[in-house]
Amino acid sequence: MKTLIAYFSRHGCTKKCVGILADYLDSEIDFIDLSRSSASDVDVLKYDSIILGSPVYYGNIAKEVKVFAESESYKLKQKKLGLFTCGMQDQWRAKEQIESNYPKELLDIAETRACFGGEYHFDRMSLMEKVITKKVAKVNKDVSTVDEEAIKAFAESMNKANLIGT
Numbered sequence: 751m752k753t754l755i756a757y758f759s760r761h762g763c764t765k766k767c768v769g770i771l772a773d774y775l776d777s778e779i780d781f782i783d784l785s786r787s788s789a790s791d792v793d794v795l796k797y798d799s800i801i802l803g804s805p806v807y808y809g810n811i812a813k814e815v816k817v818f819a820e821s822e823s824y825k826l827k828q829k830k831l832g833l834f835t836c837g838m839q840d841q842w843r844a845k846e847q848i849e850s851n852y853p854k855e856l857l858d859i860a861e862t863r864a865c866f867g868g869e870y871h872f873d874r875m876s877l878m879e880k881v882i883t884k885k886v887a888k889v890n891k892d893v894s895t896v897d898e899e900a901i902k903a904f905a906e907s908m909n910k911a912n913l914i915g916t
């Protein structure tokens with residue numbers, strides 16, 4: 751059983767969640783960091799399951815993840831698929847953000863989808879991001895809402911789906 755986790759991370763939280771997720775998955779795992787590598791470097795068809803993850807900024811997932819999801823959707827539809835986001839909005843808005851960002855045809859067939867929470871790290875933000883976070887989110891210190899239980903539940907759904915697929 752082989753899993754690909756394709757993700758983007760600007761300030762490190764999504765990457766950290768990918769590490770936690772990997773520990774809970776009963777699978778051999780390859781990673782592609784779409785902030786560093788091109789999606790064309792990977793052969794999706796080699797994998798039994800694919801997990802896509804992105805942070806949400808200004809209501810949108812990373813362009814790199816969106817492009818990957820859209821351009822590979824025909825192949826992704828043939829796989830066990832999991833979709834997640836990282837973000838600081840409440841669960842209700844997080845659900846909306848997942849539904850408005852990932853392609854509907856992938857949302858329809860995904861085994862699981864979730865928001866894992868997010869983090870603010872002021873030392874990793876640009877000046878503009880600091881100003882916006884202070885003004886809009888009204889937060890002025892580092893915060894983490896990463897939900898390990900949500901990550902574990904997501905991994906369990908993927909493990910179960912992979913077991914059925916064998």
Ligand SMILES: Cc1cc2nc3c(=O)[nH]c(=O)nc-3n(C[C@H](O)[C@H](O)[C@H](O)COP(=O)(O)O)c2cc1C
Pocket residue numbers: 758759760761762763764765805806807808809810836837838839844847867868869870871875879882883
């Ligand atoms: C400028 C800025 C805009 C953001 N916009 C959103 C947003 O629209 N929705 C949301 O849920 N979280 C938003 N966030 C929170 C990020 O999604 C969160 O910090 C996430 O953990 C970042 O992941 P990364 O460290 O992998 O880049 C925003 C954060 C910043 C700094």
